[in-house]
Amino acid sequence: MVILIAEDNELILRTVQYKLIKAGHxxxxxxxxxxxxxxxxxxxxxxxxxxxxxxxASGIEVLSSIKKLEKKIPVIVLSNMGQEEVVIExxxxxASDFMVKPFSPEELLLRVKRLTINNRx
Numbered sequence: 001m002v003i004l005i006a007e008d009n010e011l012i013l014r015t016v017q018y019k020l021i022k023a024g025h026x027x028x029x030x031x032x033x034x035x036x037x038x039x040x041x042x043x044x045x046x047x048x049x050x051x052x053x054x055x056x057a058s059g060i061e062v063l064s065s066i067k068k069l070e071k072k073i074p075v076i077v078l079s080n081m082g083q084e085e086v087v088i089e090x091x092x093x094x095a096s097d098f099m100v101k102p103f104s105p106e107e108l109l110l111r112v113k114r115l116t117i118n119n120r121x
Contacts, residue, residue: 001116002026004045004064006036007078012101019105020112023055033057037065045073047115049108051077052086057062060086063093074115080102 003020007013008031017027028045030036034056040048048066052059059077066073074096080084087098097111 001046002028002043003047003049003112004028004030004036004039004043005034006030006048006050006054006059008032008051012051012078015105016108019109023109023112025112031055033059033062036062040066040071040073044071047112048073048075049112050075050077052077052090060077060089060093061096063090067094074116074118076108076111 003025005013005016005027007016013029013031017029020027028039028043032040032055036050037057049121050059050062063075066075076097077090077095077096078099078101080101090098096115101110
C-alpha cells in the first residue's frame with residue numbers, strides 16, 4: 001500500500017514514516033501542502049495522512065484538491081487544533097478520519113489498517 005504523508009513537523013513525519021514502513025507500507029513524504037497537492041495529481045496513493053496547518057497550502061486545501069480531482073482516496077487528518085469547525089470542514093471535504101495531536105503512533109496504525117480494510121471492501 002502506498003501512503004502519502006504531508007506533515008511539516010519533522011519529528012512526527014519521520015516517526016509516522018518509520019512506523020508505516022515497519023508495518024510494510026510504501027511511504028511518500030512531503031513537508032508542505034503545495035508539494036502534497038502536486039504529488040496527489042501525479043501519483044495515486046492508497047491513503048493520505050495530512051496535517052491541517054502546513055506551509056504553502058493547508059490540509060484543508062489538500063482535501064479540496066482531492067475532491068476537485070474526483071479521487072476516492074481515504075484521508076486521515078492530523079491537527080493540533082481540535083476545534084469543531086475545522087473537524088466539520090475536514091469531514092465535509094471528504095476526510096475519513098481525524099486525529100488530534102499528540103497522538104499514539106500505534107493508534108494511527110490501527111486507523112490506517114481499518115481504512116485500508118474498509119477501502120478494499
